[in-house]
Each structure stands twice: as C-alpha cells, then as structure tokens.
Amino acid sequence: MEDSLILILGDHGFPTGVRQNLSNEISFYDELFRVPLLMLWNGKIQPTQISNVAFSQIDIAPTILDLAGISTLSQFIGKPLPQTQQEANVSAVPVPILQPYDG
Numbered sequence: 001m002e003d004s005l006i007l008i009l010g011d012h013g014f015p016t017g018v019r020q021n022l023s024n025e026i027s028f029y030d031e032l033f034r035v036p037l038l039m040l041w042n043g044k045i046q047p048t049q050i051s052n053v054a055f056s057q058i059d060i061a062p063t064i065l066d067l068a069g070i071s072t073l074s075q076f077i078g079k080p081l082p083q084t085q086q087e088a089n090v091s092a093v094p095v096p097i098l099q100p101y102d103g
Contacts, residue, residue, distance in 0.1 A: 010035035053088045
C-alpha cells in the first residue's frame with residue numbers, strides 16, 4: 001500500500017443553478033469543466049496546489065508514466081502535469097475541451 005498512487009478526480013462538474021442553468025447539456029461555463037484532481041503517492045509527490053492554470057484529463061496518463069519513471073513511446077497525446085506553481089506558470093497552454101451534448 002505504501003507504493004500506491006491514488007488519484008481522486010471528477011469527470012465533469014454539474015450545474016447548480018448558477019446563471020439559471022440546471023442542465024449540463026446546453027452550457028459551457030467553467031464550473032462544468034474545472035474539476036479538482038488530487039494525486040497522492042507517499043514520498044514521491046510533494047503537496048502542491050495549482051489553481052490558476054487549467055490542465056486537461058488527457059495529461060493524467062503521461063503524468064503517471066513520468067512520475068513512475070517510465071520513459072517509453074506511447075499513444076497518449078497529453079503531457080506530464082507540472083509539479084510546482086512555477087512550472088505551471090511556464091507551461092500554461094490552451095486546454096482542449098469537449099462538450100459532447102447538443103442540447
């Protein structure tokens with residue numbers, strides 16, 4: 001258990017009536033896309049909060065490979081998440097989002 005990597009994350013947000021919106025099928029507001037990610041790995045990840053820069057869930061798998069020290073070719077299109085706020089500020093790029101509902 002001490003070498004376990006634990007990930008806690010949301011798939012998407014859900015409207016709570018903000019902006020009179022009660023359906024995630026017809027909106028595109030931040031609260032539907034910005035969800036928290038918590039990664040715990042005893043001794044291998046330093047506690048860091050990065051909240052002013054957005055990243056994509058496509059970056060999670062490359063991050064796990066990077067943290068595990070696995071250097072290999074892969075089909076993942078994301079890139080490893082930054083480990084510090086300073087890295088996050090430097091690596092900030094547009095984040096692809098997809099709203100698959102047509103309302």
